[in-house]
Structure formats: C-alpha cells, structure tokens
Amino acid sequence: MRLLITAGPTHEPIDAVRFLGNRSSGRVGTALAETAADMGWDVRLLMGPYAMVPEHGNIDIARFQSTADLEKLLEKHLPWCDMLIMAAAVSDFTPVVPKDCQQTKWRRGDDAPILQLRPTPDLLKGCSERARADQTLVGFALEPDETLVSSALRKLERKAIDFIVANPLETMDADRIAATIYARGGEAIASTDGPISKQTFATWLLDQLESASAVTLRECRSSHGT
Numbered sequence: 001m002r003l004l005i006t007a008g009p010t011h012e013p014i015d016a017v018r019f020l021g022n023r024s025s026g027r028v029g030t031a032l033a034e035t036a037a038d039m040g041w042d043v044r045l046l047m048g049p050y051a052m053v054p055e056h057g058n059i060d061i062a063r064f065q066s067t068a069d070l071e072k073l074l075e076k077h078l079p080w081c082d083m084l085i086m087a088a089a090v091s092d093f094t095p096v097v098p099k100d101c102q103q104t105k106w107r108r109g110d111d112a113p114i115l116q117l118r119p120t121p122d123l124l125k126g127c128s129e130r131a132r133a134d135q136t137l138v139g140f141a142l143e144p145d146e147t148l149v150s151s152a153l154r155k156l157e158r159k160a161i162d163f164i165v166a167n168p169l170e171t172m173d174a175d176r177i178a179a180t181i182y183a184r185g186g187e188a189i190a191s192t193d194g195p196i197s198k199q200t201f202a203t204w205l206l207d208q209l210e211s212a213s214a215v216t217l218r219e220c221r222s223s224h225g226t
C-alpha cells in the first residue's frame with residue numbers, strides 16, 4: 001500500500017512576516033504516517049508548519065506552508081499513491097496580499113488596515129476530480145457535535161471521496177479523539193468506542209480503511225470484469 005498523507009495547519013501569508021493560521025498540531029497525521037510505516041506501507045507525508053516530525057526513519061517527508069504550496073505537492077504526489085488521507089487543516093480563505101507588502105512588512109498607517117480574504121480551492125475535491133478509479137481518497141470533517149453527521153455526509157458527497165472521518169470539534173489540539181467513518185453513499189462503517197488516544201486511533205483507522213478499501217476495490221474490479 002502506498003499512502004500519501006497530509007498533516008498540520010496551513011499558514012497563509014499576510015505579508016513577508018505575518019500569516020493566517022490555525023491550531024492544528026498535526027499529531028493525528030503524524031501518528032497515522034508512523035503507524036502505516038510500522039505496518040510496512042510506503043508512506044509520503046506532506047507536513048505543514050510546526051507539525052510534529054515523525055521519528056520513524058522510513059517516511060518520505062515534504063513540507064508546505066500555504067494552501068498553494070500544498071496544492072502543488074498534491075499535484076506532484078497524487079499519481080504515486082494507492083490511498084490519500086487528507087488530515088491537514090487546510091485554510092478555506094487566504095489574504096489578498098497588496099503587491100507592496102509581499103516582500104516586506106505591512107506598515108502601521110493612519111487608517112485601520114482592512115484584510116481582504118479570498119477563498120482557497122478545495123484541494124481534496126480537486127484530487128477526486130483527477131484521481132484514478134483504483135485510488136482511495138479519505139477526508140476528515142471536524143465539526144460541532146450537533147451538526148457532525150450531516151456536515152460530514154455533505155462533505156463526503158461534495159468532494160466525491162470514498163471515506164470521511166467525522167470528529168467532534170474538541171478533537172483539534174486534544175490528546176484523545178472520537179470518530180466515525182462514513183463510506184460513499186453515507187453508510188457508517190465503524191465508530192471508535194468513545195474517545196481514544198491518537199496512537200490507538202491511528203491503528204484503528206488504518207485497519208478499517210485497509211479492509212474497507214479492499215472490499216471497495218474488489219467490488220469495483222468485479223463490476224468492470226477485471
């Protein structure tokens with residue numbers, strides 16, 4: 001199994017020294033990469049700024065800062081993988097940086113500065129549009145408890161991916177994680193027994209994805225008569 005995994009936050013530049021970021025620690029992505037490497041999978045990890053570097057020696061690592069950097073890395077590495085797990089907390093918006101601030105600092109002036117944001121592309125949706133039928137795409141949905149299931153299912157549909165891992169919002173930056181995996185079509189295929197450590201979660205998720213994607217691939221092959 002060739003696994004491509006993204007982890008950590010994005011930093012969207014405001015000027016040459018400032019950025020717009022988020023609180024993702026990248027711990028889930030790093031634990032998944034280490035666990036997959038322990039299981040003998042080939043692993044490429046695309047890591048955001050400050051995300052924890054795995055100790056495992058057998059993982060190829062490439063770093064990104066912004067959503068635009070990650071988009072380029074995904075273009076390069078997607079064709080290589082059997083499975084993509086998008087655990088990175090990708091920014092939905094990026095600042096419009098005035099030309100005269102790109103190489104320098106945005107200076108204090110007489111008026112309050114106004115930060116203009118534009119939407120970033122949905123990277124996972126872009127991947128699903130160009131992925132091969134034999135590639136498995138997995139996304140995460142971090143949402144408030146009340147809307148967790150409906151939002152996760154909407155994202156699964158909109159991004160046209162194979163699986164989505166739904167986590168309550170409190171998971172970000174926490175030590176433990178609770179999750180349910182939904183497959184294309186909206187069926188819940190597995191849930192953790194309440195919150196578990198991120199290490200235990202990594203093993204659980206990879207086991208679930210390995211068996212679920214094997215079933216999907218078998219069905220896909222038999223429907224194509226291959």
Ligand code: CTP
Nearest residue numbers: 086088090091120121122123124139140141142
């Ligand atoms: N994601 C992505 N590109 C983006 C934003 C998110 O590929 N610009 C990926 C994330 O890595 C994650 C999944 O999409 O695997 C869901 O991310 P989330 O931020 O929860 O959803 P959004 O696509 O931003 O949808 P919404 O704005 O409705 O929350």
